[in-house]
Amino acid sequence: MQEKEVNVEGKRRRLLADVILILVILAIGFSVFLIVRLTEDEGVMVAVRVGDGEEQLYSLSVDGEYVLNGGTNKLVISGGEAYMVEANCPDRTCVRTGKISKTGEKIVCLPNKIYISILGAEEVLR
Ligand SMILES: [Zn+2]
Numbered sequence: 083m084q085e086k087e088v089n090v091e092g093k094r095r096r097l098l099a100d101v102i103l104i105l106v107i108l109a110i111g112f113s114v115f116l117i118v119r120l121t122e123d124e125g126v127m128v129a130v131r132v133g134d135g136e137e138q139l140y141s142l143s144v145d146g147e148y149v150l151n152g153g154t155n156k157l158v159i160s161g162g163e164a165y166m167v168e169a170n171c172p173d174r175t176c177v178r179t180g181k182i183s184k185t186g187e188k189i190v191c192l193p194n195k196i197y198i199s200i201l202g203a204e205e206v207l208r
Contacts, residue, residue: 083085083110085090086155089091093160098147108112111128114132118128122185122202123184123185123202124183124185124202124203125142125144125162125182125183125184125185125187125200125201125202126141126142126143126201126202126203126206127141127200127205127206128139128140128142128157128164128198129139129198129199129200130148130157130158130196130198130200130203131196131197131198131200132150132151132195132197133196135153139201139206140159140164141159142159142162142163142164142183142200143162144159145159145160145161146158146159147159147167150194150196151194151195151196152176153197154169154170154171154190154191154194154196155169155170155171155176155194156168156169157166157189161182162180162183162199163182164181164182164183164198165177165180165182166191166198166207167191169191169194170194171189171191171192171193171194172193173192173193174193175191176189176191176194176196176198181204182198182200183200184200185200185201185202186199187199187200187201187207188198188200193195195197
């Protein structure tokens with residue numbers, strides 16, 4: 083009788099240990115996935131093209147204000163994010179787009195033909 087109780091207790095402990103082990107493995111796996119995803123998406127440069135002109139590259143890590151297209155639009159890069167602060171376009175879609183910082187995100191000002199996109203490390207090194 084005594085021995086049987088010990089056995090049941092032992093099985094319970096082993097089961098608990100297994101569950102904890104599985105949870106730890108899942109947690110580690112999820113953390114790695116999250117870190118890889120975050121660094122993958124992190125933008126490095128801002129590519130700005132006005133009309134058919136040359137693409138200008140600005141670093142996302144350097145804060146600054148850039149007057150575009152002879153003053154129709156003003157782009158701000160601050161704290162690793164890029165956003166349009168001023169625009170004379172009628173729809174103001176570019177201003178309303180808000181802040182972009184992840185690879186592949188874009189701000190487009192169709193009326194003024196301004197295209198802004200975020201480049202990740204891979205695209206910059208290419
Ligand atoms: Zn616009």
